[in-house]
Amino acid sequence: MNLSDKKRALKMFQYGLYILTARATDPKESMPYAAATVTWVSQASFEPPLVMVGIRNESWANEAVKQSKSFALNVLGKNQKAMASKFFKEVHLDGNKINGCEFETGVTGAPLFLEANAALECSVEERIEKGDHTVVIGKIVNARLNAAEDEPMLLRDTGWSYGG
Template sequence: MSDKKKILRLFHYGLFILTSRGNGQTEPAPYAASTVTWVSQASFEPPLIMIALRKESWANEAVRQSGIFTLNLVGKNKKEMAGKFFKEIRIVGKTINGFEFTLTEKGLPVFKDAPAYIECKTVDRSEKGDHSVIIAEVTDAKLFRDNDDLLLLRDTGWSYGG
């Protein structure tokens, strides 16, 4: 492994489950849900975040279509949950990949197991590399449990980067 790859893998990232929806699209699913790691706050005023999504992913396409998404924070004891959203999703009733969700006023899934979520609207995007870099304004936020430690990529034994 190159030094560049090793160093980039030293960066610390949280784990989040992004949810979004297409504009009336039902295939591959009416909602998108994907575990994401490349997330950072980018501004205090207005409150902005930066997120990177693989260009060819349904999550990226759903965010492109709707312009909105949620980031569900993942508790430290929910590694199994985070692992279920690296691949295709399966929606059965009010569950996605077996995890119960409700909808925000804008129709975005929020998982009941999430200690908190933020809802965002896209304000800019860059298509320079193999990931779309999205700048989004935080438009809503709900904290359900403030005593939950959050799951970090380094705590899982997984790697994404380099």
């Protein structure tokens, strides 16, 4: 295989940006919540309504999703690059804010950010551990729209890169 071609072909994939959240049953240093900016997300079925997401094995997000068997995808709009950049690193809880972003708790216990365009809550149907990321298949159990604005943030417009 030509590795450079593989990398370039994979970089042609289009992605949106999401903040994946979950509430762990066994908090890490008294932090029950995980919140990580992710891009490897896709719808996977109409009926039942499934989505899939690739989560880095070594992350707190992966551990929290594994523990809670549920997660939320907070869908970011095209003007929310600053918000996305707050969740590339460790999370801190301050009242009802995580890394400075206000949230409410969803039916799964996952934080739903008020600023995000929308949120989908999922129960975990399956976790597939094959590579350095775990493919998590989730069934949508709750959906909420926060903003009339529905233009999504696209990875290619941010100048960031994840994939290849």
